[in-house]
Amino acid sequence: MASTESAQQPLARPNSAAGLFLAFNRLALRGFGGVLPWAQRVVVEEERWLDNREFVEQLALAQVLPGPNVVNLALMIGDRFFGLRGAFAALAGLMAAPLAIVLTLALLYAGFATRPEVGAALRGMGAVSAGLIVAMAVKLAPTQRRNVAGWAFIGASFVAVGVLRWPLLWVMPVLGGASVLLTARGLRK
């Protein structure tokens, strides 16, 4: 499996801000129906700038903060390697090409998105994106090892937000707060 292989090799660094720009440009352009699984694939499996554990910890921080998760993640990864310049390079890589595409589509043909075939194709692509997101969660879950409480919190947050559709704005502080407190107690021992 790609994720275990990459975990054993030493990590690399992006060689320049331009390298960050290109990698984020690449993953953004592949991201039909969700960029996040591509971020994990490019940053962890292809470039090996982070391992799965570091990636999911950055993502956790990106997710509790307001703003698009993948944008926050790009900013944090860029800043980590090259400061503000890196953050801006990663953000520009993530946004520039998709911005040009979306505005071109809007200019050329506003009715494009409402055509029935586009809707049907999007449903099919959405079904695949769902699988990609699940696969990403499966690859990141081994970071929990034998942490029973961790697995319980995975289940609880999935049920609360996915199945019951409770608002994230209070699931996050309640479940997140409980998990963080429990983790803190374990660390103090």
Next chain:
Amino acid sequence: MSAVELLQLFGHFMLLSMLSIGGAITVAPEMHRYVVDEHAWITDAQFTASISLAQASPGPNVLFVTLIGWNAAGWVGALAATVGIMLPSSLLAIGAARWTRHRHQRIGVQAFRKGMVPITIGLLLATGWILAEPGLGQPVLIGCTLASAVLVTKTRINPLWLILAGGALGVLVAR
């Protein structure tokens, strides 16, 4: 759209930026209330089309906000809306990342980093579930979800092929 209205749009989107935990799409209902119902800067159809068009394009879904701005006031509107929704949250993200990096040995920071990981994984599963739900009535689409999850976990297949296949199957199933 007047300069004052443009500033109002910019200011309101900056405010929404700070509230958009879980992504810009979580503040879409409030955005709709403000730009469609309260100010009538764009129509309901334009609002919905902005979201679908952003979803049909590659890249982050936050681009729907750019399209809302573009529909409301052309290029300046696109710029105001995009910078508005991204600037405050981006500054906060960089600040928070630096703050935690410099204090990575503190127990509180460590507990936060490790403790939030299971929630993050659970939320990814929830996102997968929510994305899969519209296809639950169609065995072919359920098959697409399961097959892509297994193939991406177990093989080195490029997921782009799966997305293309999913799009093609979606059109075929709808016929």
